[in-house]
Amino acid sequence: MKDKDVVNIILGIKLIWSTDGITISYSRYVEKIIEKFSCKDCRIAKTPYDNSLALFKKESGVSVSQLRYSQIIESLQYLANGSKPDIFFSISKLARNTSCPDSFHLRALDRVLRSLKGTTSMTINYGRFLFFLKDIVMLVE
Template identity: 35%
Template sequence: MSSIGELTFFLGLQVKQKEDGIFISQDKYVTEILKKFGFTDVKTASTPMETQKLLLKDEDGEEVDVHLYRSMIGSLMYITSSRPDIMFEVCAYARYQVNPKVSHLYAVKRIFRYLKGQPKLGLWYLKDSLFDLVAYTDSDYAGANLDRKSTTRGCQFLGSRLISWQCKKQTVVANSTTEAEYVAA
């Protein structure tokens, strides 16, 4: 066993250790995938998802290259290990990997445009923080337009440190917002 010094890079995660805490990010990887998919000279987006426009199955839409779509989703999935701000959107768009249409590809491209404008976001873990475990969970009601299932989102904090986050479509169809929230809990 040997010591190779202070941890600065691990499995694609950049680790910056400071006196008051640790910052984990993936801005080098974000730069790589922006170059890979041709998003270096695009207009940025302020949010990773359009808030007023729902993404639908789009049966009549024009099909796109499945391999390109899956490659983009896979790259974005890897980024969610340090970017909980795009977790919901990536999971929502991953549902269309079987038969992606132009509208789905445009929605995924919006995430890349968002990353272009916010490449250096990450997780900040304060050194001196409380040690209380706090969990938050929320659920929409019938948010998946295709099967009317709800999506549960949650995060867990140890003091002020975000230690876990998730986004998952529920396995049952809820009959009310109360039931969707109960299943989420």
């Protein structure tokens, strides 16, 4: 990287600079999550959470891998904090069950993944009033 080069991709985030401001896209990150957790061929869900599901600790469902469940939660929390506030409620509710997830919790988590599949092209646009962000300096060793 040369001095004063404009950064376009950082930590899975694509930054698109224009005279109108900055557009942030997590589409590549979302696609990687969907592929990593085997949701490529799943059908799209319209909403990330289903209110009819009553999720309690230690339901009668079959216990599932705690490691896999926590990996999905962590990946989605990063995404929710960055550009997908619509999944934040779902993830915070499902993260409560990381210590003992069962098949019901995993099914609810899969619904979040399926809803993301339908919104991969959505971006966040910060208008011209935040254009001063272009002057941020990043030091890399």
